Amino acid sequence: MKPKGIVALLSGLAILVAAAGCATSNPPMYYFGDYSNSLYHTKKNPGPESIAEHSAVLEKIIEESKERNLRVPPGVCAELGYLYALQNNDKKAIELFNLEKQTYPEASILMDRLILRSETKAKPDNAPDAQIQTVSEKPQEAPGAEVQVEEKAK
Amino acid sequence: MKRIAKGRYFGFIFWGLVLISFYSGCAAPSATTKGEKFPLMYQETPLTILVLPPINQSTAADAKEYYATTVQEVIAYWGYYVFPYEITADILKMEGIYDAELLLNMPLAKFREYFGADAVLFTTIKKWDLQYLIFASTLTVSIEAELKSTKTDQTLWKYGGTTVVDLSGGQNSGGGLAGLIAKAIVTAATTAMADYVPYARQTNYRALSTLPYGAYHPNFMTDQSMQFHDRSPQASGK
Numbered sequence: 001m002k003p004k005g006i007v008a009l010l011s012g013l014a015i016l017v018a019a020a021g022c023a024t025s026n027p028p029m030y031y032f033g034d035y036s037n038s039l040y041h042t043k044k045n046p047g048p049e050s051i052a053e054h055s056a057v058l059e060k061i062i063e064e065s066k067e068r069n070l071r072v073p074p075g076v077c078a079e080l081g082y083l084y085a086l087q088n089n090d091k092k093a094i095e096l097f098n099l100e101k102q103t104y105p106e107a108s109i110l111m112d113r114l115i116l117r118s119e120t121k122a123k124p125d126n127a128p129d130a131q132i133q134t135v136s137e138k139p140q141e142a143p144g145a146e147v148q149v150e151e152k153a154k
Numbered sequence: 155m156k157r158i159a160k161g162r163y164f165g166f167i168f169w170g171l172v173l174i175s176f177y178s179g180c181a182a183p184s185a186t187t188k189g190e191k192f193p194l195m196y197q198e199t200p201l202t203i204l205v206l207p208p209i210n211q212s213t214a215a216d217a218k219e220y221y222a223t224t225v226q227e228v229i230a231y232w233g234y235y236v237f238p239y240e241i242t243a244d245i246l247k248m249e250g251i252y253d254a255e256l257l258l259n260m261p262l263a264k265f266r267e268y269f270g271a272d273a274v275l276f277t278t279i280k281k282w283d284l285q286y287l288i289f290a291s292t293l294t295v296s297i298e299a300e301l302k303s304t305k306t307d308q309t310l311w312k313y314g315g316t317t318v319v320d321l322s323g324g325q326n327s328g329g330g331l332a333g334l335i336a337k338a339i340v341t342a343a344t345t346a347m348a349d350y351v352p353y354a355r356q357t358n359y360r361a362l363s364t365l366p367y368g369a370y371h372p373n374f375m376t377d378q379s380m381q382f383h384d385r386s387p388q389a390s391g392k
Contacts, residue, residue, distance in 0.1 A: 026372050032227050039240075040223040040351050044216075074230045075238030082241050104235050106202050109270035114241070 030073040031064045033057055055083050072103055078111065090118035188366050189378025194310045195366045196378060198303055200272035202235045203368075204265055206254040207243055208277040212296075217282035220354035221297065225277070228358040233371025237269055266304035273310060276300045277361075281316070289337055293319045293350065295357040301365070315360030319353050 038057040042050040058080040065072045081096030094115050101111040189196060205225055210218045222239055229236040251257065254276055265271045281296035298314035364382045367374045 029233070029370065030230060032230075036224045036227055036351050036355060040219060043219045043223065073227070074235045075226060075241075079238040079240055082238065106235050106270060107237070109268075110237060110241075113268075 029070070031061060031068055031070055032073055033061050033064065035061060035073075035076075051083065055080060058083070072099075074104060074107075075100070077103065078107065078114070081114070085114070085118050085121075088121070090121055093118045184384050185381050186384045187378060188364060188380045188382070191364070191384065192311045192366060194303070194308060195301075196375065198272070198305065198310060199369065199375070200234070200301070200303065200310065201369050202237065202270055202272045203229055203275055203301070204237050204242055204269055204271035204273070205229065205239050205275045206257065206277070207246065207252065208279050208297075209253065209255050210279045210282075212279050212282035214282035214284070216350075217279045217295075220282070220350050221277065221279055221358070224351060224355040225275075225358050228355065228362055229275070231371075232362060232365055233368030233374055235368075235370070237271065242269065262302060262304040262307050271304050273301050273303055276302065280314075289334065290320065293317075293353055295319075295353060297357055297361045299361050311365055313361060313364045315357055315363065317353060317357040317360055319356075 034057050038054045042054050061076050062072050077096045077100040081093040085093035097111045097115045101108050208221045226236050226239045262274050265274050278298045281294055283294040285292050296316040301311040303310050367377050
């Protein structure tokens with residue numbers, strides 16, 4: 001047998017095994033799109049651009065999942081919500097945390113913490129969970145970002 | 155006189171190495187099954203997994219990021235709910251937990267309480283070795299992973315995987331000096347710009363390949379008899 005043939009066969013097998021992750025031929029459980037790549041790029045080239053790109057990838061995963069009638073993969077809604085929260089769009093963040101809770105009720109404990117944190121951000125004087133405030137390394141978050149322009153009516 | 159293209163020769167050697175690395179390991183790998191080796195997994199059936207920041211024992215500073223950005227996807231496909239790594243890593247950082255090594259012998263109940271995690275995944279990146287030779291580069295990635303219960307602190311699952319990837323210019327680069335030069339250029343280019351994300355993902359797949367399926371997977375609780383060669387560094391199941 002030619003080495004080239006073996007190489008082709010092995011590559012094919014390796015790809016199949018890596019892609020399937022198991023021996024059976026079940027339909028894919030999730031659509032992840034470009035998730036790993038774009039997440040890696042936010043680490044390799046940190047900055048608003050790579051983060052905006054990654055947000056777009058996360059939005060796409062949510063859309064595509066809907067279209068293909070698949071559950072959104074674990075953590076994707078939450079991660080997008082977290083990015084919104086870092087940009088102080090807490091309304092959208094809470095929406096997404098709730099969506100994650102809906103899809104995966106086992107995530108409720110963590111989602112409730114994140115929701116509470118986002119809700120608390122709008123009222124800087126009333127912060128029972130203040131010790132969970134994020135000091136993120138992401139460049140666009142300024143230290144004083146918690147102060148909201150709009151006040152929520154009590 | 156017949157000239158064998160150097161490309162093919164190297165290709166054959168490196169695929170040979172891949173085969174060898176796949177089958178080698180500890181002295182005499184014995185066949186075992188998921189059910190035999192990891193009975194606690196089937197007793198406890200954890201659903202939610204918290205992935206801790208990896209312990210990087212390799213010489214590559216990037217290795218941690220490559221691992222961290224590919225593991226969530228792989229565990230999700232195995233049928234578990236995995237907490238969003240970016241969020242939990244940030245929270246842990248704020249609590250001063252930069253290094254999972256500190257947690258190895260600590261009680262894990264607080265992760266259950268704070269996150270709702272049934273189990274915590276410890277990972278050690280043993281190797282992330284890029285060897286660059288003019289005509290052939292290889293990337294060797296070696297990962298060990300351990301899943302511990304937050305209820306009992308016991309190890310539910312433990313395994314490891316090594317992937318050797320040939321990054322050289324490919325097997326089809328013709329013969330003669332021109333072919334060698336072309337191959338050297340391609341090797342340099344692919345090594346410099348290589349996108350290692352797929353290789354990291356592949357290594358995670360291999361390391362996780364013996365993990366019993368989680369509740370979201372169609373084969374949940376039916377994979378106890380799946381066989382594998384036990385190449386893990388230490389016996390687990392404690």
